[in-house]
Amino acid sequence: MKKVLGFITIFLFVLSSLSFSAAQGVTGKKVLILKNVDAWNFDTNEVVLTELGVSYDVMTADQLNSLTTSDLINTYDMILIASDQNQQFYDDLGPQMLKLEEFVKAGKVLQVHAANWGWHGGLWTTSLPGGVSITRGYSNYDYIVKNGSWLYSNYASHGYLINVPADAEIVTVQGDGTTPDYTKPSTIIYSLGRGRVLVSGLTFEYSVRYGGPEWKAFLKELIVDNLEYSKKKEEKPEAVQKSFNYVIWNFFYYRQYQKATERFNLLYSSPEAGELDNETLELALFHKTLAEQYYAKAEENGPIFRNLNSIKVFINLRKAYFYVRDAVGVLEESMG
Structure with a gap:
């Protein structure tokens, strides 16, 4: 009985802490896709x-001229530039790179699929934000540095990046399927002002279609991570640290994660789940997988109950709960 009352007390404390605004996964985020074709x-x-x-909008490079930097900042969380455009696209986009830089510096994210030399014949005419450029160089294999796995496709990447900022995170590099070539980074992430830029020479649009399910999973992971980054900057973690006790919050999110996981497992194994389409199940599993990944990060320094006062546990455990909650939401909504 004491344990129950203890948890109720903690739960009421959490609800009464008005200074805290919980993240909602990628709900409410909006992306602008730039492409001519x-x-x-x-x-x-x-x-x-x-x-x-x-949610997203699609716009050509010429149409982008009608929007100011303020328009972009007030409307979108991320701008995604598609690969393989015609030359008109790159010619129209080049003079507007400064506007995109200001968008990023305001705390937003720019995701550039920079693979050109494609079917539509266009070539980049300017450097990317921060002076980064892409050099032509085809590779059928690209190595994901974070987890040590390989991506394969008929031309997995069309180029590698040069003038890489010193503090950039190297996400993928070209290679031969056995040995990664760290001198040829094909995907990088770097900070610019309060925001960040992801640039990749990977042939995402083509390879998601023909290269296997790992391509779609990888692209989804990058997009979700970028949208979460935008949210993270808005939330100002330093202010959160002063407003509440991490022990209480970590205990709360641990309990909520466990309850949501049990709910997910119950729904996923139910007869009703067998009647859902593959797309719905894949989306639910995608959110569940992200939840498990963040939970694993929360346990990197040992069991959670030994590190309840850790901000690192808080950041990752909180995300783990929101993603498993999203997974449950997908199933519940589909089941009616």
């Missing part, structure tokens, strides 16, 4: 964003 004739980016439940 479908990269390799596929609308891959739109398909992935739709599966993630993320």
Whole structure:
């Protein structure tokens, strides 16, 4: 009985802490896709964003001229530039790079699929924000540095990046399927002002269609991570640290994660789940997988109950709960 009362006390404390604003996964985020044509004739980016439940607009480089920097900042959380555009696109976009830089510096995210030399024949005419450029160089294999796995496709990447900022995170590099070539980074992430830029020479739009399910999963992970980054900057963690006790919050999110996980397992194994389409199940599992990944990060320094006062545990455990909650929401909504 004491344990129950203790948890109720903690729960009421959590509800009464008005200074805290919980993240809602990628709910409410909005992306602007810039393209003149479908990269390799596929609308891959739109398909992935739709599966993630993320709202988006599509605009040509010429139409972008009608928007000011303030328009972009007030409307979008991320701008995604598609690969393989015609030359008119790159010619129209080049003079507007400063506007995109200001968008990023304000705390937003720019995701550049920089693979050109494609079916539509366009070539980048300017450097990317921060002076980064892409050099032509085809590779059928690209190595994901974070987890040590390989991506394979018929031309997995069309180039590697040069003038890489010293503090950039190297996400993928080209290679031969056995040995990574760290001198040829094909995907990087770097800070610019209060925001960040992701640039990649990977053929996402083509390879998601033909390269295997790992391509779509990887693209989804990058997009979700970028949208979460935008949210993270808005939330100002330093202010959160002063407003509440991490022990209480970590205990709360641990209990909520466990309850949501039990709910997910119950729903996923139910007869009703067998009647759902594959797309719905894949979306639910995608959110569940992200939840498990963040939970694993929360336990990197040992069991959670030994580190309840850790801000690192708080950041990752909180995300783990929100993603498993999103997974449950997908199933519950589909089941009616």
